[in-house]
Amino acid sequence: MQPHVLVVEDEDALSELLSYNLKKEGFRVSLAADGEEAMMLVEERQPDVVVLDWMLPKISGIEVCRRLRSRHETRNLPIIMLTARGEEADRIRGLDTGADDYIVKPFLMKELFARVRAVLRRIRPGLAEDSVTVGDITIDRVAHRVVRSDLEIHLGPTEFRLLDYLMQHPGRVFSREQLLDAVWGSDVYVEARTVDVHIGRLRKALSAGGEHDPIRTVRSAGYALNAA
Amino acid sequence: MQPHVLVVEDEDALSELLSYNLKKEGFRVSLAADGEEAMMLVEERQPDVVVLDWMLPKISGIEVCRRLRSRHETRNLPIIMLTARGEEADRIRGLDTGADDYIVKPFLMKELFARVRAVLRRIRPGLAEDSVTVGDITIDRVAHRVVRSDLEIHLGPTEFRLLDYLMQHPGRVFSREQLLDAVWGSDVYVEARTVDVHIGRLRKALSAGGEHDPIRTVRSAGYALNAA
DNA sequence: AAGTTTGGTGACAGTTATGTGACGCCGCGC
DNA sequence: GCGCGGCGTCACATAACTGTCACCAAACTT
Structure with a gap:
């Protein structure tokens, strides 16, 4: 079964683009537009990895990250954060809070794919194993x-x-x-x-x-x- | 299918030259200009052998090598390093880190071909075998x-x-x-x-x-x- | 114990993927 | 120009797989 990616991103244009490309790359994709929806979908769909925008309405990305890390079931769920250029402080806080990797907007799709795959491999070897x-x-x-x-x-x-x-x-x-x-x-x-x-x-x-x-x-x- | 060589080299002139000659010699060639791109292309193109310059922007050659060796899928991917004359310490560290062979700049093309083929033969007999x-x-x-x-x-x-x-x-x-x-x-x-x-x-x-x-x-x- | 919910399973008809013969096109050597 | 060997597509036949249903059994409830 293909790895399942939850994309948490409030800009429609970007989330559509991500969804389209990730699917084409062979991932299954769920979309959440804000932090609340994200928490819900994590529970419901049990994604293998979360791509998390740092600027979100309602619950911020950092808060989503913290909550995921504080719950037993999602303690090890890989998280890749999306940050805008220059949000250096966030990036550091993000990694502190337990994100596994970050990627700076704007980014190349294939860079995202590479990181998603890398994180999957690192955190849940079984998924990428032959x-x-x-x-x-x-x-x-x-x-x-x-x-x-x-x-x-x-x-x-x-x-x-x-x-x-x-x-x-x-x-x-x-x-x-x-x-x-x-x-x-x-x-x-x-x-x-x-x-x-x-x-x-x-x-x-x-x-x-x-x-x-x-x-x-x-x-x-x-x-x-x-x-x- | 012809063996596929990934050349990681930041000097354009040299990478063009390598690409041109390797292709003429019957190899398929991908080019990466820095360590990040290299990691990405390894993932994406799955080359049969990597020709890796030791002096690279962003991620150093030695680090690329280490990362490749630490990942299950690329543990046995042959690596040939390119070092400038006199970088003796690097060369040793390179072989320590798991490079399969090294070649000192400047070098003759046919020397490179020979080493690429040798490494292919040693590591993945099937590919270079008649x-x-x-x-x-x-x-x-x-x-x-x-x-x-x-x-x-x-x-x-x-x-x-x-x-x-x-x-x-x-x-x-x-x-x-x-x-x-x-x-x-x-x-x-x-x-x-x-x-x-x-x-x-x-x-x-x-x-x-x-x-x-x-x-x-x-x-x-x-x-x-x-x-x- | 009878009633109710939930799960197991054979049958079936619809759908999809694959195997394959036939056909026309192209480049080449003569 | 002609015949030939290969190639890519198509159309059709066939095999394989799918989703539902109906009906029965098992597991719970009251």
Whole structure:
């Protein structure tokens, strides 16, 4: 699954531009226009990285950063701040407050891409890693293969992305909505129950060799991949 | 596909000269004028080898080298440093930091070519090798011949380059766009589906002797050559 | 224990991606 | 100018995958 970027920026023109280009670059993108919306979307969409403008209405960028850092779930969420030229003091405060990197406006798109990728790699190596193993299941993103105890498993594209996503956070429970957002994309509309069907298909495929089901159903909450 | 060299050099005159000559020698070349650009281009273009001037604005050569070595994906990326006469200390630090070779300015072009090729051969044998074998398929770049289990296979130029590229990263899945970029060149415009047709032709040619198809289709992702 | 909610799953019809034969175009050697 | 080998596109057939639904079972509630 592609990394998910939350862009927090109040200027429409810039946020549109960022969204367009990041999507083209293969990222999933959510947009927030102010600090409140940002906090909400962080919660709801669980982005992998936040690109945060420093000048924001309502809650300032620095405050958003502080709040994210003070909450357990988002303590390690990578943050890249956008500052206007010359806001030197902010930049320093930003890094103090826990931003992972900053970039000065105006900037080149490819510079942003590079930093987003760099931060992802540094903070959450798993995301950029070529292959991940959880228990007896290994997924290789480059070769696009899944192996369970030496047996190759064939998955359709959606099942592959679904498993990939679950494997990035083993043990964690995801609601159907979260999975739809992450795996299907926040822009398409499909029934939540569709997730059930795909989970079912994934289970069947993963259990083809007689092994036991690695996916846990959490009633009225969602699904999780068993950590070990 | 020809090896891809990233030249990091801040003097325009020298970088132009290097670019011109390396291209004439059959390498693909990218140019970076400083350390930041270098890091960006490494990420973006994924060169096969870096020729790195030691005196650079912004990020020094030594720092570039250190960063490349500290990142998983570039740990083994070959680096050849360019040092001015007498910068003995730098040279040692350079090799310490993980450069693979160094060359003292001023130097002869063919000396540079030789070192680039040597380093490529040492670090990534496949790229500089005259012939490569994957499973029962052998490709001879010099003679432009392909052999599968002792049977010679005739391929057109495009199919040859396509197979050559796939054989450089066996098992890895490439999107149609990646293949177009790598095999057709990023400047020509052809339909993505054209890749399918050529894959089809390649398959037919490779299976002429009754062997089974060595190319794997990954639905909605692309194609890969089976590793073994 | 009956009622209610939630999850599992086979079936199905629609959609999308891929395989492939056919065709016309082009550059080249003769 | 002609024939030939390659190339890029297209159209069509086919295979693979998808989202929904209906219906049943399991898990909770009261």
